[in-house]
Amino acid sequence: MKTLAIGLMSGTSLDGLDICLAEFEKQNSWTFQILKAETLPYSKDWENRLRTSVHLSAEELLELHSEYGFYLGRQVKDFIGKYQLENIHLIASHGHTVFHQPQRKFTLQIGDGRAIKLETGLPVIYDFRSQDVLMKGNGAPLVPVGDELLFSEYDACLNLGGFSNISLRLNDQRIAFDIAPVNIILNRLAERLNQSFDNNGNLAKEGKIDEELLKKLNSLDFYTQSHPKSLGIEWCSQFIFPLLENREPVDSLATMTEHIAQQISKAINEHHSKNILFTGGGTYNTFLIDKIKSKTASEIIIPKKEIIDYKEALIFAFMGVLKMNSEINVLSSATGSTSDHCSGVMA
Template sequence: MKNSIKHVIGVMSGTSLDGIDIAYVKINNTNNYTFEILNATTVAYTKEWKSALKEGFHLKGEELTKLDADYGVFLGEIIKNFIEENKVKNVDFIASHGHTIYHNPAKNYTLQIGNGPYITSITGIKTICDFRTQDVALGGQGAPLVPIGDLFLFSEYDYCLNLGGFSNISMNENNQRIAYDICPVNIVLNHYVASLNMEYDDEGKIASSGAIDLTLLNELNSLPFYNDVRPKSLGYEFIVETIFPIIDKYKLEINDILRTFVEHVAMQITRKIDSNPSKNILIAGGGAYNTFLIERMQWYTKTKIIIPNDTIINYKEALVFALLGFLKDEGENNCLKSVTGASKDHSSGVVYEF
């Protein structure tokens, strides 16, 4: 072990486009892995950036290449500002997830834009990024990557669930860590509430005022993906090609769409966990603030739902990408074949030195 203590800036942008999460963390592996989040912030996207990243899915060739470069410069600048504003003195490296534009491991590709060279050139700090591509090349899903953090940093919980653009879960099974994406969440809810000139449904209040459309609910629940064997992961392609067309053909009021989709999410998630009061599940990600969704989940399960403090809710993924960078920097495996389905455990990520 070259250095058991490292100070890392972890950077995460999720598919729900809530903003860019930046966490300055101290990771210690003297005996086992421990962490301290020393400073953290979320930089909200402007309307222009939110639109550009949404449209990135439809861009080709030169336009997408330019977006990749522009976004890399943008990330570099906000990280540099974060360092200056918080007077951060000691950074071993930056670990950046980038922003996912394409993710289709079944067709052997994934793309996260805005990665390393631009961040390194602007900040002057070594940057580790592109954590998914190698796993896909090794036959894996390239996702989810957070379970290595659940294993090392949050092992006291029976299940770890992230409620972001998509929901994903991780747990130990037969002495192995397993994990997979369950279903879309905020990426769908935010899309429909946007027609009301809102960014999100605060605490699920609009959804709670709606009525369930049983025909739509049954059609969503019967999608083949939910019966696919794991490992498996989801991308925006699934939303555009499958979810939106199904919902839109029903021509429902927005509150009824939200109410039906919340029920769908609660049902799909709780199908994956034991209904056992002696077990617990840690929930992080923006969806942890959707009180109505949490209530519907608890209605279906006796498993104890644990909502952590705001720092963990908001910055758990940025923290875990800092850990992924830590492991890469140490030459240790940070992708588990039991999670992604790759041909072997491996140390993923690309390193850019200043």
């Protein structure tokens, strides 16, 4: 039976809301087809509200949780109307991450799924991470279940978004872990130069690598930890942003880009992956990609635009389908939880 699902993804880089309608079918194995997809940029107001949400009081955050849920619902409703879509089985929403502290047993993705349901009248599955954190997992990365079941022809899948993460098979298990912050840092540095992002890495290309800063970045404890492990904005605020204060932004961009390339190539080379599927907005940073290619012998595969842009939204739609079928949609080998499980709250 074919299932039509809409996946919603809002990443830490705040470049917009990804909406992806896909058709899934299971015969011998799962197959998918992306039917419609688009990214809706946030207004300056919404971008600012989401960016500063970490500083809100409890009451203000609860209010934003509801408001953002209704906002998501309206965007989906408009998307359905625009393309005159019918027979959609479910909406799966990642929400927008405000807090992610698995070591303290909590993670928070705002955007109340019940509000999405009230706006659209469709079944909604949301809050995919909390259960894993309660089960002693990192609550991330979740995408590996899709890598395992939808993209198994690649040795590894690597996403370059707000953070970079990799997913691969090791000893007959799918493992995954965050590697380093990417756009969450690069975009902020570009903003200091009145650009919303570093287009093609052109700004970084003009800068000079600060060897002292590079050494400090590479010596951060996170990079010596074994998997599973994950990163959040709190980690950047504690360890990265202070290092970049009062430094020339162009040189910081050059240094940070080199740092990211070194950490990613190190992760690739340690696991001897022959071919790696690269997706996420950072894939368009040709300067970064060229740096990574120069540091590894692995084949880096850049897929068509719809996979680069919408793979995460696609996989959250898929996780919703798995949840609807009561099938495992979170892999403990990737997150470190006590067991594989079926996660998500149904509204």
